[in-house]
Amino acid sequence: MPELPEVEVVRAGLAAHVTGRTVSTVEVRHPRAIRRHIAGERDFAGRLAGRVLAAARRRGKYLWLELDGCAPAEAVLSHLGMSGQLRIQPPDAPDESHLRVRLRFADAASELRFVDQRTFGGLSVEDLVPVDGALLPRPVAHIARDPLDPLFDVEAVVTAMRVRRTGLKRALLDQTLVSGIGNIYADEALWRARLHWARPTAELRRSQARAVLTAAAEVMAEALAAGGTSFDALYVNINGRSGYFDRSLAVYGRDGLPCPRCGAAVRRDSFTNRSSYTCPRCQPRPRRPHP
DNA sequence: GTTCGCACCTGAGCGC
C-alpha cells in the first residue's frame, strides 16, 4: 500500500517528468476516481485542459500538482488510497485494466495515467489555501506535517499525543496528529521503539512518545532511500510488489516468524478490523491497555 | 469536542 515513502517517490517522479507541461485533454474512465471533485467529470476535465502543471508537492500521503496562471491558486490533488498508481506512459502503450483517468499533454510525448484497482484513491481540482505558512489544497488543510517534513515539530506532537485519550497506534494513524504513517510503518515504528500498540497515549513518558516518532521517521527514511531506486523515466512507480517487498520489515506480516531482535514468534492481533503485528517479548502488552 | 466503528472497493486465497 502506498504510504509516505512511496508517495514521495511518486512526487519526485512527477516533479521530474510532468512539471512545466501543458495538459491538452483529460479522459475520465471511471467516475469514482474523481468522486471528490463535486462538480463532476466535465468540470474536472475543463479545469485542467490548457493548464500548465507548475510543481509537484506532498503532505503526508496527499500529493498535488499546482496549476499555473490561475487566481485563486489551484492544484490537481491526488490520493493513491490503497492501490493507486500515477504512471507516465507512451501514448501508444496499452491501457491498464484499471486505468481510471488519463491526462494527455500538448507535447504528446507521454501521458499521465491514474491507475487504481480498488478505487479508494482519486483526483480532484482544489483551491489552495494558506495554512500554517504553507499553501495547501483545501481538503488537506487539516493534515498534520509528516515526520520527514523539515518543519515537523516532534516536541509539539509529543505534547499533543499525550493529551489524547486513545491507544498509541490509533494516535500514530491519526493524520491530524502526525501524517504519512500507515498500518505498516506504525507497526515497524512501534517495534523499533519497543512499545505495544495498545499503550494509552496519556500514560506515555515524553521520551517514549519521542522514541516512536523518531523510529517512524527512521523507518520511512530508510524505505524512501530504498524505494527511490526503482524509478525510471516512463514509470512513476507505485508498484506495490516491487516497492513493498524490498523493504526490510521486522514484524509486519510476519505472524509466527521470529522477531529479528530476540527470536520470539511475532504475534498478530486484530486492531480496528485490521491487523497489528508485535513481538510479545520486546513489546509487552500494557497492564491497562487502551480498550 | 473527542473518540470510535463502519462503509467504501476489488482481487487473491482458501475451503467446500
Add this chain to the structure above:
DNA sequence: TGCGCTCAGGTGCGAA
C-alpha cells in the same frame, strides 16, 4: 470447476 467467504487497509462520515 465454481461458489461463497475472508482478508487486505486509508479515509470520511455519522454515531456515541
